[in-house]
Amino acid sequence: MADIDTAVKNVVTQTTTVSLTPGYEGANIGTYIGFKHVNYLVEKAVIEHFRRQGLPVGGLYESYGLGFDLVDLEARLRGGVFVDDEAVLEVKPVTGDDDTAFRFKVSITVLRDGEPKKIVTASAAAVLRRDEDDRRLPGREPAPAVLDRFTVATLGTPEPGEAVPATDGDLRSGGTADRDPVLDRLLAGRNGYGWKFRIPYPYVHYFSRMHMSAYLRQMEEAKHRFVDARGISIGAQLAERNWIPAVTHSRIEILGEALLEEDLYTVYTVESIFKNLLYTARMDCYVVRDGRLARVATGVITHGYGVVENGNQARVVTWDDRIDRALKGLPGEAS
Numbered sequence: 001m002a003d004i005d006t007a008v009k010n011v012v013t014q015t016t017t018v019s020l021t022p023g024y025e026g027a028n029i030g031t032y033i034g035f036k037h038v039n040y041l042v043e044k045a046v047i048e049h050f051r052r053q054g055l056p057v058g059g060l061y062e063s064y065g066l067g068f069d070l071v072d073l074e075a076r077l078r079g080g081v082f083v084d085d086e087a088v089l090e091v092k093p094v095t096g097d098d099d100t101a102f103r104f105k106v107s108i109t110v111l112r113d114g115e116p117k118k119i120v121t122a123s124a125a126a127v128l129r130r131d132e133d134d135r136r137l138p139g140r141e142p143a144p145a146v147l148d149r150f151t152v153a154t155l156g157t158p159e160p161g162e163a164v165p166a167t168d169g170d171l172r173s174g175g176t177a178d179r180d181p182v183l184d185r186l187l188a189g190r191n192g193y194g195w196k197f198r199i200p201y202p203y204v205h206y207f208s209r210m211h212m213s214a215y216l217r218q219m220e221e222a223k224h225r226f227v228d229a230r231g232i233s234i235g236a237q238l239a240e241r242n243w244i245p246a247v248t249h250s251r252i253e254i255l256g257e258a259l260l261e262e263d264l265y266t267v268y269t270v271e272s273i274f275k276n277l278l279y280t281a282r283m284d285c286y287v288v289r290d291g292r293l294a295r296v297a298t299g300v301i302t303h304g305y306g307v308v309e310n311g312n313q314a315r316v317v318t319w320d321d322r323i324d325r326a327l328k329g330l331p332g333e334a335s
Contacts, residue, residue, distance in 0.1 A: 007054030016049040027083040035247035045089035064143040065131040067206040072125035074251035158256035161293035192269035193226040222268035230326040246306040252299035
């Protein structure tokens, strides 16, 4: 890549507008696109911004061993994105003079009744993570100094947390067939749900570490597992009432690195409920290193319930006492 100084200047000062279509995989309910794929559009637009401004993320790795990582991603959804939408995404740099990450504001605009409508506002932050393994990049060049400000040796530096309980057997099975003392510790006193997950190859990039899209998958699965465990599964609500979960806000921040084939502990905790219309839950992800917990990611997500008719027409519904008690973890039919 040539003229890196100019390219970096453009990345942090110039606005990019790009047209993208959502992935068909995200159309799980009618023709609505789920929040995960809406966030995928934001990530793709930021990557396209780097490419158009002369700093393609593939070239950064191939030339200098610098891997592009989104480390903070937040989105507010003001309405639905549909499978046939050709979305216009504006990526506006907001990197401050003292920032050590690339920062952006991103909007998604779609046509509704022939008029453009801003449907999503988002923010994103990215860093360049240095790969020190010479086996992978024997021909790398020294990275230009202009990139040093945004380059890290590792994603985050999580402080070692509390010591985990000792187990009688392999930590992967929690020492017993049906109990995991690490999860017991993490869930103690919480209105939540947690599980352990061995990080597979499709959830990592640059050979080793979980990427932002993998955490979005975890957040989506956490919601599914939580309501299923509370007796109000997504499938059951669709079958009984044609209700679907609807996301209005999500944010994920990467605090440290979770590595290929490590055990990831994900805990989903209900934090607040607003008038039987919306509830906000927090997701925290941990690994165990040297006998201690390390929190590698955190995030929040706000859900309501809606009914979809004719593929793309939705209306919000107020949930009843059954849903309310289940979300609160109170005794009752759904618990």
